[in-house]
Structures are given as structure tokens and as C-alpha cells.
């Protein structure tokens with residue numbers, strides 16, 4: 136394994152979409168394309184599986200210097216109401232485009248920090264959304280992201296009353312040196328408190344986010360963090376690889392030096408140790424980044440082969456359409472992607488002017504859709520199948536060469552009809568997907584756009 140890490144630790148996408156965002160082609164996209172494809176996707180998805188809705192709530196009170204999310208730091212809570220008004224106005228624009236009330240089988244409030252917002256404001260937001268949407272009687276999954284330092288019991292109860300049963304709390308790491316370096320002071324007692332409240336209120340899937348590869352982390356500190364996490368027995372644990380993306384403007388990753396970070400190989404050791412402890416603790420690995428206890432629906436979906444992956448990461452819902460509301464949010468009509476404006480002020484202005492606040496997007500070709508499905512299969516099921524006619528001679532020649540190299544390293548098995556990722560290959564699933572990425576093959580990005588794969 137250790138010899139493979141330097142070889143495979145290269146910049147690579149996380150494949151929450153295909154094509155990946157840097158390869159979206161403006162020439163394939165317009166507002167009219169987005170609306171047309173959304174309407175077509177909706178016509179199929181709404182009755183069958185329903186749709187997904189993601190809402191981006193960008194504000195945080197304090198900056199964590201490792202954070203790669205789109206957020207705005209402020210202590211001024213007067214920003215809440217105008218932002219919520221814009222979200223509701225954007226939702227109304229979408230509802231006007233759709234022929235019937237959306238059935239929301241998946242709903243996720245992400246951030247930034249949803250618990251920045253007062254519970255009464257979140258209640259107004261959700262009441263406004265559901266005034267023109269349907270919550271299915273069963274089979275829906277609603278979740279939100281809470282910061283352990285400002286989540287209250289009232290937040291948990293308010294969202295529970297709208298059907299939320301999943302909550303994830305950002306933990307990252309309990310070690311004081313690491314917390315200081317990432318500018319995130321967060322005592323264990325806060326995490327214990329919000330976890331207990333969530334259970335008391337009735338949440339059935341509580342998740343903790345941990346990150347490996349942070350500055351000053353070492354095997355002992357990771358062991359302690361995981362032991363503390365196990366003592367609270369969350370239903371799910373996200374164990375994210377730290378994405379060091381300091382070139383993303385304004386993400387404030389300036390609180391430590393590059394030499395304070397574990398190397399690729401040390402990072403892998405942290406991951407392996409973490410994984411072993413989580414597995415000893417009864418958690419199963421779901422796919423990249425995620426672990427769950429066997430009773431959790433994500434674990435069940437992994438076992439049943441019904442896991443899905445979209446911009447929110449792994450999910451149990453198989454919806455083909457995702458609407459994203461809010462600054463920087465991404466929508467997915469299966470044959471098109473669209474991202475909203477990334478600056479809050481521009482987002483607010485455009486919604487106020489009655490426009491869909493789209494910044495950019497991509498209309499998928501049939502070929503894109505085919506490759507997208509292959510990559511989704513690999514990410515969610517660690518296997519994929521195809522027909523011989525799916526590849527031109529040239530495309531197969533290119534793919535076969537790359538698969539042969541992965542196979543020679545013992546990461547996969549493949550033949551002319553499909554591929555299986557071996558357990559040794561699972562840590563390198565992003566590299567395996569890269570072999571299928573025809574956009575990446577055609578034009579390697581000129582500047583660094585992706586985090587390291589390990």
C-alpha cells in the first residue's frame with residue numbers, strides 16, 4: 136500500500152458530479168437549457184421518486200481556517216431575514232416553472248451554518264417552502280447541518296417538527312492543538328450535549344463530521360478523537376480527507392503553514408488507523424468518506440446496492456432531480472447542472488430582480504450521461520458494467536491501458552464487460568473514476584483545481 140500512495144496521490148475530483156465543475160462547458164448551457172431539462176427531468180422524477188431540494192445557508196459566526204465551504208463570516212444576525220426572503224422568492228420562481236407541486240423526498244439544509252439562523256426564522260423558511268410542496272407520507276429523508284457551538288434544543292425541535300430526522304454535527308477534531316490551528320474551539324461537552332438533545336428530540340440518524348489530514352494531527356490525536364466520537368455512538372460518521380484548496384478565493388485557509396500538514400503517506404496512515412478503530416467500534420464503511428452503524432439507512436442502502444451520490448454526497452434517495460436554492464447552490468436535472476451566483480450580494484440582487492440567479496452550468500451530452508452513470512456505479516457500488524458497443528475503438532484503447540495499470544497494482548479486476556473494485560482499490564476510488572473521465576483525458580486543467588486524491 137505505502138508504495139502506491141505516492142503514485143496515486145495526485146490532484147483529482149471527488150466526483151459529486153460528472154462532468155466535474157471545472158469542465159463544465161458554457162457553450163452547452165443557457166438558462167433556457169436549464170429550464171427545459173429541469174422540466175423534462177421533473178416530469179419523470181416527481182411522480183416516480185420525487186425530487187431533492189438543497190438549501191445553502193452561508194453564514195457562520197467564526198471562521199475555521201481549514202474550511203473549503205462557501206460561507207460568509209458575520210456576527211450580524213440582521214442578515215438572516217433578507218436572505219430567507221430571497222430563498223423563498225427563488226423557490227417561488229422554480230414552482231412557477233413546474234407543472235405540479237414538487238414532492239420533496241430529500242431535503243437538506245447545508246452551509247455555512249444552518250444553526251446560525253434563529254429557529255423562528257428556519258420555521259418561516261420551511262413553512263414557506265411547504266406551502267407549495269408536498270412531504271410524502273413515507274420514504275423521505277430530511278437532514279441538516281448543525282454547529283455544536285450554536286445548535287439549540289429549539290433548533291432541533293423546530294426542524295424535527297417539519298420531518299427532519301437526520302442531523303450532522305461538525306466535530307473535525309477534539310485535539311486542542313489541532314483546534315487552535317484550525318481556529319475552531321469546540322469542547323467535547325458541546326458535542327455531547329447536542330447529540331443527547333438530538334436523541335431526546337427523536338432524531339434517528341445523527342452524524343458526526345471528522346476530518347483527517349488537518350495540521351498537527353498524528354496517530355495518537357486521531358485515536359483520541361475517534362475514541363471520544365465512539366463514546367457518543369453517532370449513527371453515522373463522515374471521515375473526510377482534508378481538502379487543502381487554499382487557491383479558492385476567500386476561504387481563509389491561512390491559519391497554519393503547509394509544513395504543519397501531514398504528508399500524503401502520513402495522511403493515509405491516519406485514515407487507516409481511523410478506519411480500523413471505526414470498524415472495531417461496529418461501523419461499516421459506506422463508500423468514500425462515510426461510515427455507519429448497521430441500523431442506519433445509509434448502511435442498508437450500501438448493502439442493498441441502492442446507494443446514490445449527488446452534490447450532497449452519498450444518499451439513500453434515488454431522485455434524478457435536485458433543485459439547489461441559495462448562494463452557490465448547485466442544481467442537477469440529470470442531463471444538466473446549474474450553479475447559482477457565489478457572491479451573496481449578487482445572488483440577492485438577481486433574485487430581487489425576479490431572475491433565476493444562475494452563474495454557470497453544463498448541459499450533458501448522451502456521452503456525458505453514460506460516463507456519469509459509470510462513475511456513479513463505481514462510487515456507490517464499487518463495480519460497473521457496460522456493453523462492448525459502448526466504447527469506440529479509440530476510447531476503449533485509452534480506457535484499457537489505464538485499467539490495465541490499475542489492475543496490475545491489484546486495485547481492480549476488469550474485462551470487456553465491466554469492472555470490480557477490489558478492497559485494496561477502495562481507498563483509490565477517485566483515481567479509478569479518473570480513468571473514465573473523458574473531459575479530464577482531453578484537457579488536463581492548466582492550473583491546480585482539485586485536491587489530492589489521498
Ligand SMILES: C[S@@+](CC[C@H](N)C(=O)[O-])C[C@H]1O[C@@H](n2cnc3c(N)ncnc32)[C@H](O)[C@@H]1O
Nearest residue numbers: 201202203246247248280282305344375377378
Ligand atoms: C458546512 S460544514 C458543517 C456545519 C457547520 N458549519 C460546522 O462547521 O459545524 C460541513 C463539513 O464540511 C467539512 N469540511 C469543511 N471544509 C473541509 C475541507 N477543506 N476538507 C474536508 N472537509 C471539510 C467539515 O467536516 C464540516 O463539518
Ligand code: SF4
Nearest residue numbers: 195198199202204247
Ligand atoms: S467549518 Fe462550518 S463553521 Fe467553520 S467556517 Fe466552515 S462552514 Fe463555517
